[in-house]
Amino acid sequence: MSAEVEETLKRIQTHKGVIGTIVVNAEGNTTLITSTKVDYAGLLHQLTMKARSTVRDLDPQNDLTFLRIRSKKHEIMVAPDKEYLLIVIQNPSE
């Protein structure tokens, strides 16, 4: 892994409350995991695709940039791209 990528991801991971990060490729194969939450990848991939198609249906010139799912226990953040998907799970301070 290149040093830059590693550094950036590490920066994200060391934030307070971050439980894990996952990098998923466009087809849904997991590339990198830094937590035990493996099941997030497949499910979130599908959800992200759905969210993106919704946004584009509403306005074809629009596109999904960021997805935040807040649950009782933690918050899941997904940033989609043409080829990859970065997922970060955080436990908010409260």
Place this chain on the structure above:
Amino acid sequence: GMPQHSKMYCHPNDILPLTLTSATQELFGCRCDEDVTGDNPYKILRKEDIVQDMRMRAAVSDFSPMKQLVLDYPEDELLLVYDRDFIYGSSFYLVLTADAKERHLKPVVALGVEVALEREPSEVFAAQKTSEPQPWISLGSEQEIEEESVTDSRPRYRISRVRREFGSPIFFSDRNAMETKDGFIECTPYQDKNFSLKQMERHTGVQTIPNLKSSSTQTQWTYPRSMCTQYEPREFSEEKKENCLQSEKLKNFVNSVASRFEMAIQQNEIMDVFFDDWKALSEEDSGYGRKADPHLKEYQSFTDLHFSKEKTISNINWHPTINGVIAVAVTERLSFEDRINGSTKLLLNPSLILFWSFSDPINPQLLLECPDDVFSFEFCPSDPNIIVGGCMNGQVVLWDISTHVEQLQGTRTNKRENETPVVRYCAVSGIENGHKAPITDIQWLPGTFEVSRMGVPMENKNGICVQIVTCAPDCCVMFWDIRAPRVLQTMADQRKQKVEEKPLENPHGVPNTFKHLDLTWKPLIRVQHISYCQTQLQRVLSTTFCPQDGELVYTDWKLEKDNDSGRLFSAKPSHRFIIHDGQVNTVRRSPFFKDIILTVGGWTFAIWKEGVTNGPIIQSSCSQKKCTVGYWSQSRPAVLFIGKEDGNIDVWDLLEKTHEPSQTQNITATQITCIKPWIVSSKQHLLAVSDHLGTLHILEIPWTLRSPSSNEKLSMSKYFEKEVDRLVYFEKRREMRAKEKKDYEAEELRKKMVRYSI
């Protein structure tokens, strides 16, 4: 006149035409056209005269042909009518019947019938009514009847016998019918051509039906097979992963999105984006506004002059399922000596548990009869129709109120006034098997839980509560099982059969729910302890008892086996604390924290944490009056209610102040004996308070005392932790001080020795 045959002329039967010679006419005074005329043709002749005439002139008399008729005539006077026009063929005719006579004489009257009717209507009617019976004229109908009627018309045969053969014995013999010709007559059947008819026409019905075809089919039975599917996310092979991670694209991607993440994460760290400020704002605001009324409001109060006179209430329980129904145990307000002295009076006055309903503040809804004063009772959590109670004489009692549930719910339509139904207990433990002292607390083990004979807790698969724990000051804690004993299975079956054979004797109308336990109930396990036990067992896996003299004992009730003697005995209590300076009357776990326990006794109360063995984590200061009972609030983790000897209720809010109660309110004039809160709805929280005089007060908990402040639970747990830390710290300090002291003493000793050695 010219004689003419009377037969040629038709004449009615009741007249007879006759010719009279002039001599006869003169004799009888009916000369033609002189005595009798056309206008007046009627002449009444006397029967005597006619008879005389006939006698005198015999055959010559004109009347001789009708001699018999004249003689037969019933009346004395006959009517002779002059037939001027020869209607009937003769000059005169004689009327033969009285009726006809009347008719002849009276037709003149009939013409003027209207006039006549006025004068003599009865006569006319009378004339019409009198109709004489006529001889029956046969018209041939009697032949039909005669044909139908059965008459003896068979020809009779006469058989004669020689006289000497009368009564002589008869000898029968056989004779072959075939021997003699004509011995028998037979009619052989033969086909008579006359009767071979061919039916040329016949009526038949025809119906069309759809074509019916039977067929069957069967599905292929595939037996179920256990299969499972497991998925895992697709992952790249290691090699591929490496490739990816090295790729440029990933680098660019991560660089581009990283900033978004950082922003979001940081945002989360700073504040909660999804926090509803509006809602939180309203909560605090209303707290300030409504501070005007933090008091407990009196909602209703129940007292019964008949049943709770001179009695006190020892325990309260809300009905777990029926709203508005509360049960109280009423006991005598006597000391031990007084009880013994007045024991006969007590026997006459049965002890009761009263059921009150909010709908009727004057009359209790149901009464449960107890063998003795009940100090503690509980509804079964899995079946609220079953109630268990512990009595003063150590017996455990069971009631089943399923027949009265409708009445409690208020759905019974025919409510009888002035008659509160009484339910007798359906099972009671034997006196020799129960406690030897008043049962002070009784609890149901939760439905998921049961205890084996060894005292090992096991899982109760049924989900219904079957076991009860009781404790009493006789140093015993007993576990009871309400199921029929399994050991004596055959005997129990036999007993059951016996009961079924004879008609069920049920004089008190008691349900047979626990018949198998009645009077033979034995505790499952008996746990012996050194010291007195009183009140209030809580829950799973261990129990805490509060003996009489203010001690708090904490122990585990698993029975252990003594290796030497093989007997089972209970373990020694693990911890003992003496904190309260009086009898401990309450031990209660907090409904919010599983390991926080409240104890109330003497003039103080204390809060304990399970696992912290140094002492109570919080202990209140001594109050002016004795604390008699305590209870946690059901909705606020920091609030508890303490009942006092003088009828006050102290409300403690531990987050507000811990040195004194947040508020005190006087409820009644005498000692408070029991407090039980109950949540009816989110808007209504009630507190049931009973006092020493036997009155039950229902108070409404105001909003400030029932709605928790934000994060109250969290604050309380933090507070408890702090207190635990404090205790630990003090313990450490104590140890440190002790150590210091020891070191100091050692140092002193050493110095002394050095001095002396010099």
